[in-house]
Amino acid sequence: MADLELSIAPMHRIIKKAKAERVSESAAQALAEALEDIGIKIAKEAIEYAMHAGRKTVKSEDIEIATRKVVEK
Amino acid sequence: MADLELSIAPMHRIIKKAKAERVSESAAQALAEALEDIGIKIAKEAIEYAMHAGRKTVKSEDIEIATRKVVEK
Numbered sequence: 001m002a003d004l005e006l007s008i009a010p011m012h013r014i015i016k017k018a019k020a021e022r023v024s025e026s027a028a029q030a031l032a033e034a035l036e037d038i039g040i041k042i043a044k045e046a047i048e049y050a051m052h053a054g055r056k057t058v059k060s061e062d063i064e065i066a067t068r069k070v071v072e073k
Numbered sequence: 074m075a076d077l078e079l080s081i082a083p084m085h086r087i088i089k090k091a092k093a094e095r096v097s098e099s100a101a102q103a104l105a106e107a108l109e110d111i112g113i114k115i116a117k118e119a120i121e122y123a124m125h126a127g128r129k130t131v132k133s134e135d136i137e138i139a140t141r142k143v144v145e146k
Contacts, residue, residue, distance in 0.1 A: 018116035043091035
C-alpha cells in the first residue's frame with residue numbers, strides 16, 4: 001500500500017517483542033497494513049463518540065472506548 | 074509508556090485520515106498504546122499459527138489469519 005502511515009521497522013520490533021524467532025518482510029508489511037486499518041476503524045468510532053459528547057476534538061477517552069468496541073476482549 | 078515502538082506523529086495522521094477535525098495529544102498517545110497492544114496480540118497469535126504449521130518464521134499469512142481472530146468484523 002503506497003500511502004501507509006506506519007513504517008515497517010517498528011512492526012519488526014513489535015513481532016520480536018511477541019517472541020518470534022524469525023519474521024518475514026511481508027509479515028511486517030502485513031502487520032503495518034492491519035494496524036493502520038484497525039487504527040482508522042478505532043479513529044472513526046472515536047470521532048462518533050466525540051461528536052456524541054458535543055466535541056470537535058477527539059480525546060483519549062474517545063480512543064479508549066472505541067478500542068474496546070473494535071477489539072475482542 | 075516509555076517503551077512504545079510506535080511514534081505519535083503517524084497516529085495524528087491516522088486520526089486525521091478518519092476525518093477528525095481536531096485531535097488531542099493524549100488521543101494520539103492513546104492510539105499508539107492501543108495499536109501497540111493490538112499488534113503484540115496479533116503477533117502472538119501469528120506465532121502460534123506459524124508454530125502449528127511447523128515454521129519458525131512468521132509469514133504474512135500468519136499475520137492475516139491472526140488479525141481476523143483479534144479484530145471483530
